[in-house]
Amino acid sequence: MHNMAKPQGTKSPHTLRLAFLGGGSFGTAMSNLAARNGCDSTLWVRNKRTVKSLQKNRVNKKYLPGYILDERLKYEHDLKAAVQDKDIIFVAVPSSAFRETLRKIRPYLSGQSVVSLTKGMEKDTFSLMSDIISQELPEVNFGVMSGPNLAVEIMQNMPSASVIASDSEPLRHAVQSALHSAFFRVFASDDIKGVELGGALKNIYAIAMGMAASYNVGENTKAMLLTRGLAEMSRFGVASGANPLTFLGLAGVGDLYATCSSELSRNYRIGNMLGNGMSLEAAIKKLGQTAEGVNTIQQVHEKATKLGIYMPITHALYAVIFEDQAALGVALNLMESGFRSDVEFVMPHEYSNESLNAQMNATSKK
Numbered sequence: 104m105h106n107m108a109k110p111q112g113t114k115s116p117h118t119l120r121l122a123f124l125g126g127g128s129f130g131t132a133m134s135n136l137a138a139r140n141g142c143d144s145t146l147w148v149r150n151k152r153t154v155k156s157l158q159k160n161r162v163n164k165k166y167l168p169g170y171i172l173d174e175r176l177k178y179e180h181d182l183k184a185a186v187q188d189k190d191i192i193f194v195a196v197p198s199s200a201f202r203e204t205l206r207k208i209r210p211y212l213s214g215q216s217v218v219s220l221t222k223g224m225e226k227d228t229f230s231l232m233s234d235i236i237s238q239e240l241p242e243v244n245f246g247v248m249s250g251p252n253l254a255v256e257i258m259q260n261m262p263s264a265s266v267i268a269s270d271s272e273p274l275r276h277a278v279q280s281a282l283h284s285a286f287f288r289v290f291a292s293d294d295i296k297g298v299e300l301g302g303a304l305k306n307i308y309a310i311a312m313g314m315a316a317s318y319n320v321g322e323n324t325k326a327m328l329l330t331r332g333l334a335e336m337s338r339f340g341v342a343s344g345a346n347p348l349t350f351l352g353l354a355g356v357g358d359l360y361a362t363c364s365s366e367l368s369r370n371y372r373i374g375n376m377l378g379n380g381m382s383l384e385a386a387i388k389k390l391g392q393t394a395e396g397v398n399t400i401q402q403v404h405e406k407a408t409k410l411g412i413y414m415p416i417t418h419a420l421y422a423v424i425f426e427d428q429a430a431l432g433v434a435l436n437l438m439e440s441g442f443r444s445d446v447e448f449v450m451p452h453e454y455s456n457e458s459l460n461a462q463m464n465a466t467s468k469k
């Protein structure tokens with residue numbers, strides 16, 4: 104393995120050699136985007152029969168039925184063949200499979216860069232995907248990509264945008280060259296933690312919003328949930344070393360908005376099914392696809408409790424989903440909780456509580 108200053112080779116963007124690991128909806132959509140852009144794009148799928156079916160039909164029948172894939176996209180079942188001699192390896196497997204996938208590709212690395220497309224946290228360790236890359240592939244040049252990117256809309260050529268975050272300017276540029284098109288803009292960032300946390304944390308609030316929708320809440324309530332969710336995200340981000348301003352970008356409020364407003368989001372759908380009375384097990388089974396938010400709620404609830412980070416919506420969701428508390432009672436408690444500042448980076452909430460308490464005491468003494 105080499106510590107690369109820039110992605111392997113000095114070829115023009117259109118001959119970049121890319122591997123996409125994970126045959127779900129996102130790996131498929133992104134590898135298709137790259138193939139359509141003229142890159143040498145290979146999708147690695149663990150199931151041999153799926154590879155045969157993709158080669159024959161050019162359709163991912165399980166995860167993206169009805170969408171014909173670009174004829175230049177290649178499919179591979181052999182991991183070594185998929186990743187060797189590539190410039191960039193994009194990893195789009197669920198967070199639960201991320202570490203094992205990196206371990207499997209490690210013997211075949213000889214200078215490739217790695218970009219995570221995964222939006223989650225590892226169970227029990229609270230590792231983000233960038234942490235796992237640093238631990239498992241310490242010498243590899245890496246980045247993370249995240250943004251409002253519902254896979255189905257990308258397949259439908261709906262104009263979309265995303266963010267590549269990396270410390271390596273050449274890698275950021277290579278990813279922009281590979282994926283940027285008239286339908287898909289790729290913006291750059293060097294706040295890896297912020298971009299990654301944006302993609303992971305918004306899944307919590309997508310579940311909350313799906314649940315709220317099952318109670319037919321109004322637009323005021325949705326707006327409150329979304330913006331107070333954003334406040335939690337940036338608070339947690341700052342405690343984790345991210346730049347809070349990143350949450351104002353595509354990977355923060357952008358992705359939060361997309362996933363909180365669309366039934367295309369699997370996390371939103373899980374929340375909606377739970378709100379309609381289905382058990383968590385039944386909802387996950389019915390979905391049949393990845394919903395990272397279920398694990399993320401547990402991870403963030405635990406971490407925020409341990410570190411004393413104020414995350415009332417996350418704790419409330421945890422209580423409803425994992426402690427069987429009644430959703431309406433929990434929501435009422437949330438509404439009745441104490442005075443807070445709106446944007447605590449503008450007015451720290453300790454100050455707002457203090458001054459409000461002083462005002463109230465003064466009023467009650469009159």
Ligand SMILES: NC(=O)C1=CN([C@@H]2O[C@H](COP(=O)(O)OP(=O)(O)OC[C@H]3O[C@@H](n4cnc5c(N)ncnc54)[C@H](OP(=O)(O)O)[C@@H]3O)[C@@H](O)[C@H]2O)C=CC1
Pocket residue numbers: 125126127128129130149150166195196197198199200203204220221222223252253254255391392393395
């Ligand atoms: N879909 C979307 O719109 C977006 C998804 N993402 C993120 O991308 C990641 C992947 O999600 P998505 O593609 O949607 O997931 P899907 O549920 O659509 O598919 C999951 C894929 O991962 C494969 N897989 C599961 N476990 C393993 C493993 N141990 N080794 C190898 N492959 C495995 C599955 O294979 P099999 O079918 O054989 O089980 C399947 O191909 C998630 O973190 C998600 O948050 C990010 C942006 C958008």
Ligand SMILES: O=C(CO)COP(=O)(O)O
Pocket residue numbers: 222250251252253254306309358361362367368369370371393394395
């Ligand atoms: O991250 C996504 C869109 O940006 C996809 O969200 P879901 O995983 O909830 O489908």
